[in-house]
Amino acid sequence: MLRVPITSPLTELDRKKERAPVPKEWAYAPAPESRDVVSIKERYGHFVGGKWLEPSETYTTISPATEETLAEVGQATPEEVETAVAAAREAFENGWSGIAPAERAKYLFRIARTLQERAREFAVLESLNGGKPIKESRDVDLPLAAAHFFYYAGWADKLEYAFPNRRPRPIGVAGQIIPWNFPLLMLSWKIAPALAAGNTVVLKPAETTPLSALLFADVLRQAELPPGVVNIVTGDGRAGAALVKSEGVDKIAFTGSTEVGKAIQRELAGTGKKLTLELGGKAANIIFDDAALDQAVEGIVNGIYFNQGHVCCAGSRLLVQESIYEPVIEKLKRRLTTLRVGDPLDKNTDVGAINSKQQLDKIRELVEAGEEEGAEIYQPPCRLPEKGYWFAPTVFTNVAQSYRIAQEEIFGPVLSVLTFRTPEEAVEKANNTPYGLSAGVWTEKGSRILWMAERLRAGVVWANTFNRFDPTSPFGGYKESGFGREGGLHGLEPYIDFDGTEPFGG
Amino acid sequence: MARLPVKKTYKLFIGGAFPRSESGRTYEAEGQNVARASRKDVRDAVRAARSAFPKWAGMTAYNRGQVLYRIAEMIEARDSEFAELSTGLEEVERTVDRIVWYAGWADKLAQVLGSSNPVSGPYFNFTVPEPTGVVAVVAPDEPPLLGLVSRVLPALTGGNAVVAVAPEKHPLAAIELAEALATSDVPGGAVNLLTGHREELAPWLASHMDVNAIDVTGADDGGAAELERAAADNVKRVVRGGPDTQSPWEIASFLELKTVWHPVGQ
Amino acid sequence: MPMAQAPVLPRGFELPLEPRLPRIGSVDAVALEERAASLAKRSIKKEAKVFALELAVRMMDLTTLEGQDTPGKVAALASKAIRPDPSEPGVPSVAAICVYPNLVPAAVARVEGSSVKVASVATAFPSGQSPIELKLEEVAWVVDQGADEVDMVIDRGAFLSGRYAKVYDEIVRVKEAAGDAHLKVILEVSELGTYDNVRRASLLAMAAGADFIKTSTGKLPGAATLPVTLCMLEAIRDVYEENGRMVGMKPAGGIRQAKQAVQYLVQLHETLGPDWLTPDLYRLGASSLLNDVLMQLRKEKTGVYQSPDYFTVD
Known part of the structure; x- marks a missing residue:
């Protein structure tokens, strides 16, 4: 019977080799599209x-x-x-x-x-x-x-x-x-x-x-x-x-x-x-406590930071059920730290430039108003380029329904967070706007999705998803969002x- | 000696009740004193319509159909009275048939106007029509009954609550209709009828921020343009139709379309 | 017998498990898959790519789990593990070699003195269909023979029939039997059917004391995928957010190309953050991935596309 000869693969050097320390920082190299x-x-x-x-x-x-x-x-x-x-x-x-x-x-x-x-x-x-x-x-x-x-x-x-x-x-x-x-x-x-x-x-x-x-x-x-x-x-x-x-x-x-x-x-x-x-729009993105949370957080991020929030149907008002407010905000903030803001042509960029100086000024004005009115601002650490028009992804907590940032369309990467306790209250707050373009609902309960979808006065209701578009799918608003x-x-x-x-x- | 008949006081129809005009004023039409609604009556009527809207819109479509059919029954039952107040029995019969239609x-x-949409991706996507909300109707003068019904019914059938300005020159059929509505199963406030001067009332409706759509069929060209301009204040849907039409697309013009997306996954 | 108490369990998920499991939350399959697909589109180039490839080598559990395994095969695997690319001394050793119990003594002998660990599958791998006593005996034996790590399988039969406590108890006892050896708990995700089940099983395993959770035995088609791994990473993150305990992750089965390895690492990086970028907390279970990674590394170094002929098969 053939015996496989085994020779020691180890040299003295190998034996002494300790596991090399692993560098922790992993900065992605620029990956610009030509x-x-x-x-x-x-x-x-x-x-x-x-x-x-x-x-x-x-x-x-x-x-x-x-x-x-x-x-x-x-x-x-x-x-x-x-x-x-x-x-x-x-x-x-x-x-x-x-x-x-x-x-x-x-x-x-x-x-x-x-x-x-x-x-x-x-x-x-x-x-x-x-x-x-x-x-x-x-x-x-x-x-x-x-x-x-x-x-x-x-x-x-x-x-x-x-x-x-x-x-x-x-x-x-x-x-x-x-x-x-x-x-x-x-x-x-x-x-x-x-x-x-x-x-x-x-x-x-x-x-x-x-x-x-x-x-x-x-x-x-x-x-x-x-x-x-x-x-x-x-x-x-x-x-x-x-x-x-x-x-x-x-x-x-x-x-x-x-x-x-x-x-x-x-x-x-x-x-x-x-x-x-x-x-315009001022869509509510409504998160119930039984939602698939990690996916809901992705939906929140996609809802408001997609295209720098320059989206008429953006989920700019986050309505979170009070019982899960903390974990949602924690997860959201953590997720924001992974957003890559910068060169629009870099394939790894998640959030690009604000479209114009004029728009940047408008965003700044409303964000200042939000701070003055008493909302709490959070922005992840990120280095914005010196030239050009930039605004860091922003979350406002402690927002009251009456604040300008909860009422006016900002059209930028700025999210206002409000809470609710019951489905009735969620519907009431969501509909409490002259706009009616879109809305989001996150819950695992099928009957509640349909109940909510029926009551939300908006032309598009995304349930357990957000910002989806398709040529076969009609898009347009209720009320002052157009006809x-x-x-x-x-x-x-x-x-x-x-x-x-x-x-x-x- | 002949008996002196008891004359009727022609009042407004708001929130299922028959109030006098808040202004206390009347105007004379078709030989009768008819309530002359004010802007405050417009306000009250819109408020009544807004509060009735969820109930009317929330009924099952089957029930809504039955309630509408019941209106036809009520008119048919008093066809001779309506005939006297309109151009005659033929108009009444056509009105009844139109309501039945x-x-x-x-x-x-939902089946004719809605759709399910084959989007590219693991999502189920469907579109359903929904009522717009509170619809103002400026009814045409002629024909007195059929014209009003032809303009109110499309909005009502779709589940909207209606505030209508009755034909100014021929308001009596409208009031008779209100009485038929009050004794049918239409929820109070789902239809409100205001008699008075069209040019006084319509602009308040056109500019009212809690009215979602306005049918300006009864206004003349200049008036309609004015109303349309005012309607832009809250992006109202504006419809200008005919006094004697029936079409599902008329209903559609007072409907919104809602599209719902949901992922399809295990 | 009173059930063992959970060492870690998110708030609200105390034992007994059965009535509480539904509160563990759910996973939306479509959104999860979309997120995984979107992360897979990251473009990792140049030094960032070299970083990822070297990290992939360091994190690799070089695996042979065949009926035809022999001490000779294991010896060859061990040499490859220690010095993956003899012509490139800069290439690090892999994390571990992963073998069947019978091959543990040979593996231990061959890696002695190096940084490479020996992992042994156990608990009636891959089916897990043996009495618990035999499983515990097997675990004790491989640890006694010098295995640093034990890769156990959960009892999917018990899990799918709703006997979560049995699954939990078994993991707790295996963990005891494994002593200081690191315990990786294989969920065999392709038998669990849904992401909801994967999430439940992940939390269950972590609650019972798993040091790592691992996707698959590699014996079934449809083993590790990016979405299922993301689902498990999110469960790990929930445990970490709840009580600060850092549990490791090991996707295994079906990872054959360097490009895939980079995708898994991007997903890890952006889900759990840089703290998890270490072989102590992440492993890639693979039998044929290593050479593709080595080829890509040399391509990055030389700028020339490579041929397998220049890399030893084991």
Whole structure:
């Protein structure tokens, strides 16, 4: 029988070797996503009628993480907006509304595919211009934007199935004004259903984040979309106001602040133009004592620190059942110490830059108000970069329902913590706001989830999760959070004209 | 000698009761003195609607349908009175039929307007329609009964509580309707009817911060625009429809959509 | 016989266990898996990667648990454990070698004088389906033979039929029998069915005195996964937050690539913090992971992708 020869593997050196001390600090090396993938032009015009229109006025757009100038872009004048509206009208009348729906669908499919192919390029640009972490633009904004086009592409030639017996027809020219928190994603939420329903579009991206929309114009070129079907004009609120006032626009879709939303609604009063508004929020995220706590804490973090809290549906009010207040706050604070704040292009960054100086000032003002009113502030130790606009993740405890930080939308990484004792009280506090966009509920009890979901006056209720989005899922608010839905079958409706086709009218 | 008939005092319908106007004023319409509601009556009516809303919205859809059907029964039972106060029996019959049509919708809305949504991920996701809350209705003058009912029923069927400004020129059918409602099973406050001057009352409703939606069908073009502007103060949903329509999409215009997400896991 | 009292148990979870277990809380599977997936996306590069790879080596329980194991095989394993990469003296030794009881004497002899510990599986590994007396005898024997660490299995049959006290009692008695040897309690998570059960079993094992909790025997498919390990780390964290006791964690089974090892360490780092970044509190149970880690280490050093031909199989 074969005997395995065994020789001693040990040398004298090995025998003496003690276990080496293990270093405890583990700093992750920088892991920046390459900027080379995207090339930014020095100067952009407005994208009108399939061509670049030389702007008469311009301003510079920057990276909020470094304050470096990225490009010069147009500040659309009312005349330039009218040119864009006229181009959209012409495209609508001369072709787009008459094109076979199946062909329209294929354009949208092309756009979706092109976005998928160029996803990394867009993700980097989005993070550069907006300050959001690359892991979010890469894993959330871009896949969802492409998915939105893909989803609505399929509807383009199936509208009769979406609205049986209603003879759906396009409205005409849609004026769309979008915010800076999810620039490309909001673009897709607006453009995809509008085109699927056969409308043409004039889109105005937010003042601080125009670049992904301008790059999107190149996707339209690759998709060979007929000229004028989508027009993009850039600029601040003046450009948006011109678009709202333009007589050639048949429908306005706006996502942004409640204040501006109200102004738009006033402006459109009596014009008969269709309007959808997706406005602010002050969502309650409600944690019951039987919730799966570690997952709930993740939900709290995702609810308010996702995209620096620049999310209209952010879970900015945490309502914790008193019996588990301490462990939840302890876990939350501990979790905050692991959040990595910094370079938006670093793949390990969890919290990026605040989108603009203006927004940073607003956050600071409200945080100061919170401290003055007597709330207790907690911020994890973190080093913020010197240049750029930054704000550390913040938790306020000892917050009363009457404090400004519990009432006003902060739109930043700032959480206000309140407590409750019973489900009734949780509902009452959650609904005690003029807003009604979203809410979160964390409990293991199925019947309570449905009971809560029924009573929360909000357009989206996330139960045992938070901040989930999907093209098939309608999104939009109650009360002062706006009206109309984006996403899903219901998201088509604001872009369709049914007038005069109902049996018995209607 | 012929008997002198006892005349009716035409009052408001608020919170299930029939108060006089807080202003103590009346106006003459269709040969009668009719209560002329004030802004304080508007306030009281909205308050009554708000407090009735949870009860009405919280009923099962089946029950709501039954209550609506009961209204049709009550009108049919006094069709001759209604005929006198409207354009005639035909209008009454169409009104009854319209209410029956809406009554049948109550427990079908969620199925027609809701959805379950196939999201990409381990989540169950569904969308359900829910009432908006308190809805103000500025009713058209014509037809007196059918016009009012055509505007109130869509909001009511969806589970909203309603404050309606009755047709200014033809308010009597509205008051008769209030009496039918009071003797049906509609919870007090779910429907409130104010008689008076439309131009006096409607702006208070349009600007009221506790009203969630307004139907301006009864206002003229200029008035409607004014109301719509005021409605923006709290982002009210504004509807301008027809005086003689019936459609589930009319109900839908007074509904919110709520989408619920839940993870699917062991 | 009165049941042994728990050395550690979160507040509100005192014995008897049965009526109290539901209060131990629950785990949302979807959110747990999402969190684990999100942590796995960390991008660990350059010096941070070298740190992680070396740490993975230090934390490794180099394992052979085969019917065909012989003293010769164990000897070879021991040499590999002590000097994983003979051409790179800077590469540290692994934490331990993990063997069957019969091989303990050979293992002890071969690692003598080095920092490498000997871990023995015991308690009728892998099924645990033997009388408690035999299990205790086996534990006492391997410790007597010089095993530094004992990897026991819980009685899944008892756990799944709700006889938690039996599971608990058995761990307490094994812990007694193991004496000074470190006790790792294997939950065999793939037989427990749900994360809720994994959490319960984790707390149960820690309450009964486990020094480490360990995912799997490695004898079943679907052994260690990132989410199940995260679930156990969170239970460990709860015990720590409750009373300051630091319990170790050992994912085992299915970890074959350096990339996975780094993911496990990131998860550890961000869940329990830097205090747990030590072989005293974390082990990676693996039989084929080591060479991939060594290849990655040399790649980081040389900048050139490596071939297995240049690394000894054992």
